[in-house]
Amino acid sequence: NLTFDKGFKSGFITVVGQPNVGKSTLVNKLIGEKINIISRKAQTTRNRIQCILTLDKAQMIFIDTPGIHRPKDKMGKYLNEIAYESLREIDLVLFMVDANYKPNDQDKKIATQLAHASSKPTLLVLNKVDTVSKNDLATRINDYQKLGEFTDIITISAEKGINLDDLTEIIVDYLPEGPKYYPDDMITDQIEQFIVSELIREKILKFTHQEVPHSVAVEVTRFKERSDKDLIEIGANIYVERKSQKGILIGKGGSMLKKIGKSARADIENLLSTQVFLDLWVKIKDDWRDKEDALKMLGYKG
Numbered sequence: 001n002l003t004f005d006k007g008f009k010s011g012f013i014t015v016v017g018q019p020n021v022g023k024s025t026l027v028n029k030l031i032g033e034k035i036n037i038i039s040r041k042a043q044t045t046r047n048r049i050q051c052i053l054t055l056d057k058a059q060m061i062f063i064d065t066p067g068i069h070r071p072k073d074k075m076g077k078y079l080n081e082i083a084y085e086s087l088r089e090i091d092l093v094l095f096m097v098d099a100n101y102k103p104n105d106q107d108k109k110i111a112t113q114l115a116h117a118s119s120k121p122t123l124l125v126l127n128k129v130d131t132v133s134k135n136d137l138a139t140r141i142n143d144y145q146k147l148g149e150f151t152d153i154i155t156i157s158a159e160k161g162i163n164l165d166d167l168t169e170i171i172v173d174y175l176p177e178g179p180k181y182y183p184d185d186m187i188t189d190q191i192e193q194f195i196v197s198e199l200i201r202e203k204i205l206k207f208t209h210q211e212v213p214h215s216v217a218v219e220v221t222r223f224k225e226r227s228d229k230d231l232i233e234i235g236a237n238i239y240v241e242r243k244s245q246k247g248i249l250i251g252k253g254g255s256m257l258k259k260i261g262k263s264a265r266a267d268i269e270n271l272l273s274t275q276v277f278l279d280l281w282v283k284i285k286d287d288w289r290d291k292e293d294a295l296k297m298l299g300y301k302g
């Protein structure tokens with residue numbers, strides 16, 4: 001459904017490796033230096049998507065290690081599903097190791113798992129080169145290389161920022177052409193909002209039997225947690241192109257909108273494990289077409 005500019009690249013990347021090799025440091029550093037966008041909750045079990053790095057020519061979506069972190073709640077599962085089903089699978093794997101040490105059993109195990117589970121390009125990333133001598137590094141590259149078939153090998157220091165530009169370039173090289181899945185300025189909380197808006201959209205398409213085009217946009221305008229009541233208040237605008245579509249969406253005496261709202265609310269409550277108050281409004285696109293950044297804000301910009 002998403003359109004994209006020719007030449008724009010995007011994809012899902014996962015960084016695998018045993019604990020403490022520097023996976024989180026790398027992702028944080030990449031995001032932090034480019035500033036464009038961030039989800040900093042790297043360790044939350046809830047968000048399968050860790051970070052989104054948007055450059056002029058590419059968007060990299062870093063995802064938690066599949067098979068190692070099992071999603072612990074429904075949101076994680078859902079993100080898992082959208083990441084792996086609708087958006088297909090990982091495009092690129094970074095296998096990170098600590099260049100200070102020889103490969104151990106765990107490295108071998110991960111390399112074996114990767115060989116079985118993925119046919120995607122896999123980059124061997126030797127991290128922490130800032131604390132390794134040149135001689136040792138050559139030996140390590142040799143040792144780790146034997147663990148599997150790697151598309152490319154790169155030595156970096158995530159912490160000191162050594163070779164990260166090269167790494168970024170290599171990553172972009174191996175990403176397929178694709179759409180900008182997420183808006184430039186997406187943050188973690190907005191990922192939840194994005195999913196909520198997609199859920200509402202799904203119900204619209206389901207209940208209107210496609211009479212409302214896929215271009216229907218849903219903008220979450222309010223997402224407020226009320227801890228006093230264990231309730232989340234969500235307000236959303238549904239944007240359509242024509243008056244007739246607005247009519248269909250609202251239905252006789254508001255019946256259609258009620259149906260959509262009820263069904264979406266049930267799913268959202270299920271997903272967020274809390275009560276939800278959902279307030280839906282239908283608007284005609286012309287109202288907002290001229291609004292600057294509206295498309296970007298909605299996340300539907302190609």
Ligand code: GDP
Pocket residue numbers: 017018019020021022023024025026127128129130131156157158159160
């Ligand atoms: P993870 O478990 O793989 O996510 O590893 P972390 O990113 O949490 O890093 C583990 C430790 O290694 C932390 O203390 C980091 O500061 C350190 N570390 C990460 N990258 C580097 C590096 O390039 N050089 C050095 N010397 N230390 C690093």
Ligand code: MG
Pocket residue numbers: 020023024025
């Ligand atoms: Mg970590």
Ligand code: K
Pocket residue numbers: 023024042
């Ligand atoms: K991590």
